[in-house]
Amino acid sequence: MADARKPAAPGFETLAVHAGASPDPATGARSTPIYQTTAYVFDDVDHAASLFNLQTYGYLYSRLTNPTVSVLEERVAALEGGRGAICVASGHAAQVLAFFTFMEPGDHFVAANKLYGGSITQFGRSFKKFGWEATLVDPDEPENFRRAITPRTKAIFVESLANPSGVVVDLERVARIAHDAGLLFIVDNTMASPYLCRPFEWGADLIVHSTTKFLSGHGNAMGGAVIDSGKVDWAKNPKFKSLTEPEPAYHGLRFYETFGDLAFTVHGHAVGLRDLGATMAPVNAFLTITGIETLALRMERHVANALAVARYLERHPAVAWVSHAGLASSPYHGLAKKYLPKGTGPVFTFGLKDGYDAGVKLVEGVNLFSHLANVGDTRSLILHPASTTHRQLTAEQQAAAGAGPEVVRLSIGIESVADLIADLDQALASAGH
Amino acid sequence: MNHDAYSDDYLRGILRRVRTIAIVGASENWNRPSYFAMKYLQTKGYRVIPVNPGASVPEILREKVYKSLAEIPDAIDMVDIFRRSEEAAAIVDAAIAKGAKVVWMQIGVRDDAAARKAEAAGLEVVMNRCPKIEYSRLCGELGWSGVNTGIISAKRRRL
Numbered sequence: 001m002a003d004a005r006k007p008a009a010p011g012f013e014t015l016a017v018h019a020g021a022s023p024d025p026a027t028g029a030r031s032t033p034i035y036q037t038t039a040y041v042f043d044d045v046d047h048a049a050s051l052f053n054l055q056t057y058g059y060l061y062s063r064l065t066n067p068t069v070s071v072l073e074e075r076v077a078a079l080e081g082g083r084g085a086i087c088v089a090s091g092h093a094a095q096v097l098a099f100f101t102f103m104e105p106g107d108h109f110v111a112a113n114k115l116y117g118g119s120i121t122q123f124g125r126s127f128k129k130f131g132w133e134a135t136l137v138d139p140d141e142p143e144n145f146r147r148a149i150t151p152r153t154k155a156i157f158v159e160s161l162a163n164p165s166g167v168v169v170d171l172e173r174v175a176r177i178a179h180d181a182g183l184l185f186i187v188d189n190t191m192a193s194p195y196l197c198r199p200f201e202w203g204a205d206l207i208v209h210s211t212t213k214f215l216s217g218h219g220n221a222m223g224g225a226v227i228d229s230g231k232v233d234w235a236k237n238p239k240f241k242s243l244t245e246p247e248p249a250y251h252g253l254r255f256y257e258t259f260g261d262l263a264f265t266v267h268g269h270a271v272g273l274r275d276l277g278a279t280m281a282p283v284n285a286f287l288t289i290t291g292i293e294t295l296a297l298r299m300e301r302h303v304a305n306a307l308a309v310a311r312y313l314e315r316h317p318a319v320a321w322v323s324h325a326g327l328a329s330s331p332y333h334g335l336a337k338k339y340l341p342k343g344t345g346p347v348f349t350f351g352l353k354d355g356y357d358a359g360v361k362l363v364e365g366v367n368l369f370s371h372l373a374n375v376g377d378t379r380s381l382i383l384h385p386a387s388t389t390h391r392q393l394t395a396e397q398q399a400a401a402g403a404g405p406e407v408v409r410l411s412i413g414i415e416s417v418a419d420l421i422a423d424l425d426q427a428l429a430s431a432g433h
Numbered sequence: 434m435n436h437d438a439y440s441d442d443y444l445r446g447i448l449r450r451v452r453t454i455a456i457v458g459a460s461e462n463w464n465r466p467s468y469f470a471m472k473y474l475q476t477k478g479y480r481v482i483p484v485n486p487g488a489s490v491p492e493i494l495r496e497k498v499y500k501s502l503a504e505i506p507d508a509i510d511m512v513d514i515f516r517r518s519e520e521a522a523a524i525v526d527a528a529i530a531k532g533a534k535v536v537w538m539q540i541g542v543r544d545d546a547a548a549r550k551a552e553a554a555g556l557e558v559v560m561n562r563c564p565k566i567e568y569s570r571l572c573g574e575l576g577w578s579g580v581n582t583g584i585i586s587a588k589r590r591r592l
């Protein structure tokens with residue numbers, strides 16, 4: 001009889017290079033081909049019917065699935081240890097798709113108030129048009145999530161490592177609060193990447209990513225992903241009807257009964273992408289696949305460089321404070337040791353003693369750092385949130401998000417760290433000190 | 434035999450060896466999971482024979498429906514059980530009597546005592562899995578839907 005033991009699971013770096021990407025079955029091409037096509041021929045009418053009925057696997061139309069994008073989907077699912085993934089046009093599209101799967105008009109979720117500013121705007125304004133209500137709470141006190149739960153609450157949403165303030169959320173405690181109340185726990189793992197943080201191991205049900213950041217890693221491809229743990233028992237909870245009740249557009253098919261732990265992933269393509277249409281372009285999938293191959297190497301260097309820059313800034317006389325969870329001075333140092341044992345993210349903030357004007361001068365005075373609104377690039381990036389990404393927020397929201405007037409955000413790249421420190425040094429000197 | 438975790442080689446070996454599969458609990462309704470599995474396995478070259486005493490049609494997907502395994506005139510390699518766990522033991526007995534070489538129980542179906550009995554009679558057993566999902570996972574097609582197949586290989590995929 002064949003050996004029924006499970007072989008050892010491949011390591012992270014092996015998955016990053018290989019998962020989802022066996023040689024192309026059609027041509028043997030070793031690098032994943034860019035399938036730049038909108039549609040795929042049917043063998044015959046019966047084959048077409050099977051595809052439209054979801055009875056067989058295959059490509060139909062690239063709004064739903066595409067062979068290049070599905071390689072990336074399998075790869076990000078493997079890196080997070082999930083059952084499957086849906087890749088979409090951007091991180092924001094991933095958030096819409098994740099909530100769209102289970103939210104109805106009038107439903108509610110609780111989110112951390114320390115989030116990427118664009119997410120706060122998306123949740124607070126555009127989600128309202130779908131009838132989805134969000135309550136934002138301070139994640140430093142996990143009980144805040146429990147207190148905000150209402151009868152219509154369906155999920156709790158946090159960033160594992162928040163952009164930009166470097167806040168680390170106590171994932172295990174928040175997961176327990178979510179599960180005690182029968183809610184989904186959704187974690188945005190963009191800032192940490194699966195190399196630094198493993199949200200499914202702490203109880204996350206769904207993970208979302210802006211693959212635009214560290215996964216693609218080179219500042220050249222927009223993208224997003226929703227990854228399903230495959231662990232949710234959708235039938236146990238009457239809140240999650242869309243996966244358990246008959247789907248009229250598929251002649252009464254019930255996704256959970258038919259696809260089991262693949263239900264979320266199948267639904268995300270067959271209903272989510274079909275109707276929301278936020279498809280990832282195949283060329284962006286290709287760039288992201290290529291980027292992910294070096295994720296571990298890049299993250300090691302990003303983390304080491306960032307810690308060196310944070311230590312330099314902590315000693316600088318113009319700097320009031322540095323918020324980097326890798327520093328012993330950070331209130332998040334203990335949580336970071338637990339949830340981000342390989343180091344905290346290359347994205348962090350610091351405060352300038354001379355406030356808003358000094359922040360503006362600094363971003364204009366650097367030469368090697370790029371002044372732009374992105375993070376997770378090989379290049380080092382600098383931003384003054386109060387004058388850019390967080391300017392739509394009120395002063396209170398800015399402060400709550402860790403983006404007050406004196407705050408500068410850095411995303412440290414993989415250049416020579418001495419050059420990065422020298423550039424900051426000259427710019428800080430000319431910014432007034 | 435560990436029925437909590439099957440190796441890919443074990444499942445692949447079964448799916449390569451069997452040719453004729455009887456599905457007990459095959460539905461005539463096109464939107465039921467058993468119909469999906471039957472149709473998919475047919476396209477992969479298996480002969481699939483439906484067994485359902487309550488069927489109201491003589492044929493499903495061009496194959497005659499039988500009321501029981503014993504009634505099927507042809508030899509059967511594998512019996513795929515699309516019934517609740519409580520009904521599995523009786524179907525396993527019938528599969529042994531029919532001379533099947535494999536008993537496969539669908540997702541959610543598991544009976545360890547029946548599995549031991551089948552194994553003692555020389556049959557191979559898979560429980561709480563779907564042959565459609567495992568076939569498509571092992572040949573890579575499941576990855577087309579964004580699913581993590583767990584397959585890492587620098588060779589072109591085939592079952």
Ligand SMILES: Cc1ncc(COP(=O)(O)O)c(C=O)c1O
Binds near residue numbers: 163
């Ligand atoms: C943590 C986080 N989540 C989501 C997003 C949104 O991603 P995208 O810009 O790809 O839509 C961003 C973008 O900066 C982010 O930093």
